[in-house]
Amino acid sequence: MDIQLVYNLIIYYFSNINLSRLNVISCWSSQDRFHFSNLTSSEWIFVRHIRLSVDDYIRGIQKLCEYGSGESEGLVFDYACSEAQQVLEEFSNRRCFTMTRYWLIYETPRYRLLENLKDTNLSIDAHITYAKFTKSFNGHSGVFDLYDVYNNGKELGGLLYVSFDETLDCSAYEGLDGYIPCRIVNRSQLGSMSFFHNRALMSDITMRISTVLVGMDLNQSDEILLKYLDSIDKVHVNNIGRYGYRFALLLKDVFGYNVSWSFLGMWTETFTSGGALSQIELGQVDQVSTPFAIVTGRLTDIWVAFEGTRFRTSFFFLTSNSSELTGYRFVKPFQDTVWFCVLGMVAAFSIGLKKIFILERQLRYDSLFIPSYLSTILSGFGTLCQQSSLFIPRSSGGRISYIFFLVSTFLLYNYYTSLIVAFLLGSQEKSNIKELTQLADSDLQIGIEDVAYTRAFLTFQEPRLIHFLKKKIEPVRDPKAIWIPIEEGMKRTRSRGYAYHCEVSLGYFFMEQYYTPNEICDLNMVDLQPQKSLGFFIKKGSPYHDFFKIKYLWIRETGHASKHVRYWFKRKPPCLARGVINTVGIGYAAPLFLILVIGIIVSVLLLFIEICFEHIAERSYR
Structure with a gap:
């Protein structure tokens, strides 16, 4: 085989996919390497040669696989060399067949590469093109048949797939030197298909999937546990695990792979390690169907394939007004400055009224009675409350001033009463407790759902958590008084004076069961931890990451994701405040x-x- 044909093939192939960084693993002579470098420099392709005949070529291959830049690069592998099989095994052991590396492997007509690739650890996302030299095709000489080669996963039982792509005529024209572009003489439908569409079926592999089930007897058979996951009743029990299980089934149906299920009782042992998270970090499973809360400490060796929904945990409690023995509600309609103006206006009216009666007596208006200051003050308050007055001036000026005062107090009175009525017909006032530290300093009793992620979060050394633990948890001698079941805890919140912590969609489920419409409007919530997204995790560097990510996006676009979110995660029941009249309790009337x-x-x-x-x-x- 003429080496010039190989030059033409390599330059044409990598120019078509716009790669300018190229590694050539071959046993070419120095003259051949020099000549090839001259050809590629004119095409702006930068080449690094790894010669297999030298003693330290294994070290060069190890560095090539270990210190990849993460950017796309091309690799040419001459399988005609005597060391080729050993090098191929080294590439396989070091997982050098990745998505960022575009391989072009060629060999002489011995054609032993495909047989050896059956035992090679390839991956589904690998870009591997096998070039098979053919002397002639339909009158063309110097022809290469190109094949797409991949494996869905050797470790999972995947088989080697070889698909014909195209036939190239890379022969040189007579009288022309240098690089001659190859010509396409035959092409299959593979070239018109996308990379991911060509590898959409994985029916030959068995995917290892782990699922988290809380509060279940995991010693039961897989059939019983899977039957429970398939059920749709009691959506408040293991809703996150059963929600993620639906996504795993959708992927299984789309890709067609088999599944080996495993079950665990917790997401993590600490907040960032253990449990199902460690399984996927260590490569013990290929994916975890149950989504995790996405936090920074968990993403060291993890990729997020898809963000499902939001995860929020909060304390639920109703506004407590049993000890509210102040006049705040009756003072609230006006600001302090308005109240001072009202008092000043009443005082001015009282003094002015007395002065008017004194003046009328001096001007002989048949008025011999002069009220005291106390009487005029009482008359002013009576007028302010629209109760009229027994003291009416006889002079025209006095009556006009009295009329203007009466109109002013009429408007003021209506402003005040309308605000009070708006309170009685409006929604209940929310609690002033908005943060965790305020909840810790309040007199509310607390309860917490006993789940692993809440216990793990409470171990964080944050000032607000430490303050909360000292105030609310450490003083309680009996832990059973704090860690109580969710149904009992949500019932206790109706007593006003009790706060219960759980995942919000579970709290909403029991609100629908037990809360009255007025209590739903009176609900207050304080978050224990910041809201997070629930994400489906996959091991960092997994060859299935991009395939799963594309299908997860398809699941979202087709509406499957929102359908399952609406079913497994309850929303807050609607507040019917417009149809509810708030009664004035003893706390306000006292x-x-x-x-x-x-x-x-x-x-x-x-x-x-x-x-x-x-x-x-x-x-x-x-």
Whole structure:
């Protein structure tokens, strides 16, 4: 075989896929390498040669596989060399057949490469083109048949797949030197198909999939556990695991692979290690069907193939108003400056009214009665509350001023009462507790669902968590008073004065069961940990990553993802505040009765003082 034909083939192939970095593993002579480098430099292709006949060629191959830049690069492998089989085994052991490396492997007519590739650890995402030299084809000489070669996964039982791509005539024209582009003389449908479409079927492999089931007896047979995962009742139990199981079944149907299931009782032992997470990090399974909360510490050796839905855990509690014995609700409609203006206006009216009666007496308006300041103040408050007044000036100026004061107080009174009515017909006021530290300092009792991820998160050394533990958990002697089942905990929250922590969709499920419409509107929530996305994890460097990612996007675009999210993750029940009237409880009404009681006591004291003064006056008179 003429070496010039190989030159033409290599330059044509990598120019077509726009690769400018090329590694040539061959046993070419120095003259051949020099000549090839001259040809590639004119095509802006930069070449590094690894010669197999030297003693340290294995070291060069190891560095090539170990220190890849991550960018796409081309590799040419001359399988005609005597060391070729040993080099092929080294490539296989070091997993050098990856998606970022484009391989062109050629050999002489001995054609032993395909037989040896059957035992080679290739991958489904590898770009491997096998060039088979043919002396002639339909009158063309110097012809190469190109084949696409891949394996769905040797370790998982995958077979070698070889698909014909095209036939190239790379012979040189008579009288022309240098690089001569190859010509296509035959092409299959493979060239018109996308890379991922050509490798969409994986029926020959058995995928190892792990699933997390919490609170289940994992010693049961796989048939019983899979039957439970297939069930659709009691959506609040293991909803995350059963939600992810649906995605695993969709991928299984799309790719056609077989599945070997394994089951675990926890996502992680600590927040970033152990459990199902360690299984996928160590390569014990190929994927975990149950999604994980995406946090930075978990992504060291992990890739996220797809983000499913949001994950949120919160404390649920209702606004407590049993101890609210202040007049805040009745003072709230106006700001402080408005209240000061109201008091100033009443005081000015009271003083002005008395002055008007004094002036009318001096001008002889048939008015001999002059009210006291206390009487005019009472008249001012009566007018403010739209109760009219017994004191009406006789002069025109006095009556006009009284009319303007009456109109002003009428508007003020209506502003105030409309805001009070709006409160009674509006939604219940939310609690002032908005953060975890405020919850820790409150008098609310707490309960927490006993799940592994919550216990793991509470081990974090964050100031707000440490403060919460010291205030709410460490003082409790009996742990059973804190870690209680979710159904019991959500029932306790209705008592007002109790906060329960769980995953929000599970809390919403029991809210639908037990909460009244008014209680739904009165709900308060405080997050224990920041909201996160639930992601489907796969081992970093897995050859299936891009294939799964594309199909996950297809699942989202076709509506399957949103359908399963709506079914397995309950949304917050609607608030029917517009159809609910808020009653004024003793907490709000107590200040009114307290004012009345204080007024009676003051009145009795003043009566007693007046009687004492009258008694003293009679004695002194006698």
